[in-house]
Amino acid sequence: MKKISIQDMPKHVGETVKIGAWLANKRSSGKIAFLQLRDGSGFVQGVVVKANVSEETFAAAKSISQESSLYVIGEVTEDTRSSFGYELQIQEIQVVSEAHDYPITPKEHGVEFLMDHRHIWLRSKKQHAIMVVRNEIIRATYEFFNGEGFKKVDPPILTGSAPEGTSELFHTKYFDQDAFLSQSGQLYLEAAAMALGKVFSFGPTFRAEKSKTRRHLIEFWMIEGEMAFYEHDESLEVQEQYVAYIVQSVLKNCKLELELLGRDTTKLENIQAPFPRISYDEAIELLHEKGFDDIQWGEDFGAPHETAIAEHYDKPVFITCYPVGIKPFYMQPHPERNDVVLCADLIAPEGYGEIIGGSERIYDYELMKQRIAEHGLDEEAYAWYLDLSKYGAVPHSGFGLGLERTVAWITGVEHVRETIPFPRLLNRIYP
Template sequence: METITMIHAARFLDQEVVVNAWVTNKRSSGKIAFLQLRDGSAYFQAVILKNQVAPELFEQVKHIGQESSLKLRGTVQASDRSALGYELLVSDFEIIGHSEDYPITPKEHGTDFLMDHRHLWLRSSRQHAIMQIRNEIIRATYQFMAENEFIKVDPPILTGSAPEGTTELFHTKYFEEDAYLSQSGQLYMEAAAMAFGKVFSFGPTFRAEKSKTRRHLIEFWMMEPEMAFVEHEESLQVQEKYVAYLVRNVIEHCQLALKTLERDIEQLEKYTQLPYPRISYTDAISLLKKNGFEDIEWGDDFGSPHETFIANQYEKPVFILNYPKGIKPFYMKINPEDPRTVLCADLIAPEGYGEIIGGSEREVDYETLAENIEKFGLDLDTYAWYLDLRKYGTVPHSGFGIGLERTVAWLSGIEHIRETAPFPRLLNRIYP
């Protein structure tokens, strides 16, 4: 008798199988018992008929606690009562691990309670669905990069410098030297692109921002592609193709998860249609001022209300192009058509989810880059290796970074980013 996971139930219709699972809920009458189960792959129902199992086994059902683990034997049946479309008619079972007084019951619980029990909250159907979407975004990223001939390169997590030029870094000691937790692998990706042409990194990054918004985490994961011989316009085309690819794969491979989350798939379908609209920073400022945002002036960065308003003018993600150089990092290339700005873009997700991608063409002129580093108050010696990239065969190159957790929140349709990480790190939370 084969041991299966229920996500593959269709392959075993009307066959006897073994399933290992945990109990999420149960109900019974005099002659029939229903167990709501999860096996890591899916949530499903098992049916136990009193007249088809041993009497002591049917009696034992009454004493199974929530989250007890079971080994079940039975027959896979089609079922229109189940979102999965299949259930298990049980012929026998045994308890592997007892569970009593499980703290997360089917009743409502407060957010702090659930976050304190995050190690258990992950077992719920909603959290399971979100993590499935997260996993699919990661899987599809690797597939997209492979199909487009990118090579994965892993930048260091401990660094001696700050790519974004910010003081909001986590400081540590590297033996006798100062070091920081990485806030971006981008500078290292530029070096890698000069070796391999098209590269990407995917790993944890850290921002010591004292922010409590629904869009921010202290530790989050970034995908950061970098492309040699690629200018700004071509980079934008790669970005939108990549995002549309992610959306398409989530729609195709996460149907049950999207249903659990009650995500509007027709809405997601719109985001697969290219190209994405574009608006310049300067035009975006004008749009905001014409619509009552008197608090913003040219040269200011956008806040969440500004981004949301701009995004609401479109039905798809929108690129905001060419921000003022004063509010962007030192490595971005000056826009030759307007030297006040740089060749960059932020991709703003619809439905109020804000920026999910930031990217730019990189400055390639040695003197200009060295001058920018000094203007930003950074140490030239620390960036000597980065400047070397402009001395030895420099080429036009561009890249971008996409935040995994914000992308998960957007495609899942959930309100707060804290649910997008298995064990989120927030301003006042490092447990569990």
């Protein structure tokens, strides 16, 4: 007898198989028991008919408790009533481990309770669906970058300097030196791009920002790309192609999950390159037209501003050329203006905010030294980074995409805390 996973059931219609699973829920109507089973790869209904099984098997079906683990043996049949399309006609149940008093029952629970039990909340259908979509985005990310000729590089997590200043970094001691948890692998990727041409990374980043909004995490994962001999507009083309690629991959490969989450997929089907682009100047004008008189030129946008701008479009929108004063030291100045830089933030639709930040990088040695000094950074700590502008400098550009915000947008989940297995929030480091 073949042992299979739930996701492989469509390949075994009419066969008797064995599946290791947990009992997510159950109901019975006298002589029939319906077991909702999950095994990590998916969910399926198992049907136990009293007349077709032993007394022991039917007794087990009636008595087994939520989240007990078991092996079930039965025939795979088609079931057009379910979104999965298949069910299991159970012939035998082998209990592996009985669970008692499972904390998360089929009723409403408060957010804090669920967060305290995140280690088991992950087992629920909605959380499972979000994690499957997250995994698909990661899979498609590797597929996209590999297909475009990028090499994966792994920047360090412990760093001796800060890519964007030191105000939001976690400080630690590195033996007898100061060190920080990385807020971005960008500077190291720039060095790698000078060796490998086009590179990308995927890893954890940390921000010691005391924010409690639905868009913020203390620890999150970022996909970053860096490209030698790429100017600003060329980088924007890569970014929009990448975002369109992962959205279409999710639509293709996560139909069941999006349906379970109640996601309006018509909004996602429209996500195709190219994306609209407006300048920071135009964004300020648009906000004033919409009644946001509080925002003035030179100020950064908050969540309400980004949402208002995004509502003007049915795709993600690039806001380009922000003022020098609100952007990091390494961004290339605009060729015709000294008050803005060649950068862009990509704002997702439906109020999910910025999902990508990117720019063309400075490659003039003297200008880079000047900017490091203007930002009050220690030139000695950045000596290795300055070498990139000294030895064979070239125009180059890059960007970083926040995975959790992107998952939230694509799934339609309200808060980023549900888009990462174990979220780290301002007041939460458990479990």
